Amino acid sequence: MAVETPPDRPSEPERGGLEEYVETQLFAETIDSLEAHIARKKALADPVRYGLCYLLYERERLPRKQLATATGLNDNGLQHHLRALLDANLVAEAPTPDGADGRLTYYRITTLGIQEIESDVQNIG
Template sequence: MDKFRPESFLPLTPVAFEILLALADGERHGYSILQEVERRSAGAVSLHAGTLYRALARLLESELIEELNESPDPSSADERRRYYRLTTRGIAVARAEVARLEGQLVAARTRRLLKAVRP
């Protein structure tokens, strides 16, 4: 296989990035990703199931996320649920995307499009 280059995945689609963000603090199943995205953005971003699973399919194909073989907490969860987590490649891509966005933020600040970070 070719050498893995996280930059080749950039820029991520907003949906893909939201999914990677939601998975950053641990495994989740699909519906929980939906809820997390909605909670984090305070309802501003509403992810549709159709969009979510199409994005999951692409992320799985490019091995940025993977599926857990078993439920992390069998006692509380519906065992039919499939859980997803970031792969090391996924983490690298997410980091690269964050760096890219950060670069844009810095550029925006120097051009006074955005206020400086408050202390």
């Protein structure tokens, strides 16, 4: 699929300049970066992390205990996956809902996480 290059951008990468070219072509007019974009893709490249994102996409906010049950992981195993998703800004800690046990930690999907999952929902489904 050919993409038309705006006149103020190079039409092809210079020798050894592929990363800079992609950064300019895709992210020049956004607050995102190629590095952050790739970090999100890497975080989602694991089936457990993708599943956590998808579950939060469907349910919006869930307690850590329910995420552990869904994955079958112990606390350390779950923390490893949640940390990768938190670092990639795909999920975030969420406020405890009214009436819920305040000792529980809740998680929600972020706008970037929603965009990643919705892109797949539209392209796969």
